[in-house]
Amino acid sequence: GAVVSQHPSRVICKSGTSVKIECRSLDFQATTMFWYRQFPKKSLMLMATSNEGSKATYEQGVEKDKFLINHASLTLSTLTVTSAHPEDSSFYICSAERTGLPEAFFGQGTRLTVV
Amino acid sequence: AQSVTQLDSHVSVSEGTPVLLRCNYSSSYSPSLFWYVQHPNKGLQLLLKYTSAATLVKGINGFEAEFKKSETSFHLTKPSAHMSDAAEYFCVVRPLYNFNKFYFGSGTKLNVKP
Numbered sequence: 001g002a003v004v005s006q007h008p009s010r011v012i013c014k015s016g017t018s019v020k021i022e023c024r025s026l027d028f029q030a031t032t033m034f035w036y037r038q039f040p041k042k043s044l045m046l047m048a049t050s051n052e053g054s055k056a057t058y059e060q061g062v063e064k065d066k067f068l069i070n071h072a073s074l075t076l077s078t079l080t081v082t083s084a085h086p087e088d089s090s091f092y093i094c095s096a097e098r099t100g101l102p103e104a105f106f107g108q109g110t111r112l113t114v115v
Numbered sequence: 116a117q118s119v120t121q122l123d124s125h126v127s128v129s130e131g132t133p134v135l136l137r138c139n140y141s142s143s144y145s146p147s148l149f150w151y152v153q154h155p156n157k158g159l160q161l162l163l164k165y166t167s168a169a170t171l172v173k174g175i176n177g178f179e180a181e182f183k184k185s186e187t188s189f190h191l192t193k194p195s196a197h198m199s200d201a202a203e204y205f206c207v208v209r210p211l212y213n214f215n216k217f218y219f220g221s222g223t224k225l226n227v228k229p
Contacts, residue, residue, distance in 0.1 A: 004158075006158065041224075046217075104207075106151070
């Protein structure tokens with residue numbers, strides 16, 4: 001199989017604090033991972049493409065200093081929301097590519113609530 | 116630019132009746148095409164994929180999709196809906212010219228009535 005695990009599934013944090021979300025490929029190595037944000041009743045919005053060992057490529061309009069992405073190993077990418085504000089509350093989803101397969105494998109998503 | 120159009124934001128069917136979720140895409144070349152399903156507060160699960168092999172693709176849970184190049188369509192069907200099929204469905208395109216990008220449709224919410 002190709003399993004992607006995202007942690008935590010839910011997190012509540014106080015305004016001004018930072019929160020880290022992990023995305024792990026459990027049974028394969030993922031050179032590329034993607035981070036998405038999903039607003040209620042909306043489709044997925046690509047935030048950034050994360051490549052192992054290099055800097056992430058951010059989509060236009062996404063603040064790289066606010067949404068820090070680190071892809072330090074072939075099985076782990078992290079998204080850190082820094083100085084979180086209530087407007088950052090959302091559902092964040094990661095996906096990973098497996099070499100040789102065209103589809104993306106998605107994590108379970110993380111519901112972030114900033115209070 | 117690539118675009119993916121899911122023609123219906125909501126589809127409601129009765130249990131046991133057929134399901135049709137429509138998807139059209141814009142592409143100069145035959146892309147890879149996917150249907151994913153998302154249950155509330157969950158990630159996306161792959162239902163099926165088309166990658167330039169057979170044009171009629173069978174997926175999990177009895178779903179099928181047919182790639183029609185002349186119509187640039189990739190509609191998702193199921194002969195008989197089950198209550199557990201109620202979810203959000205996304206049509207996704209990965210173009211050959213930009214293989215590092217996935218383009219998502221806006222989603223179709225399927226409601227299944229008992």
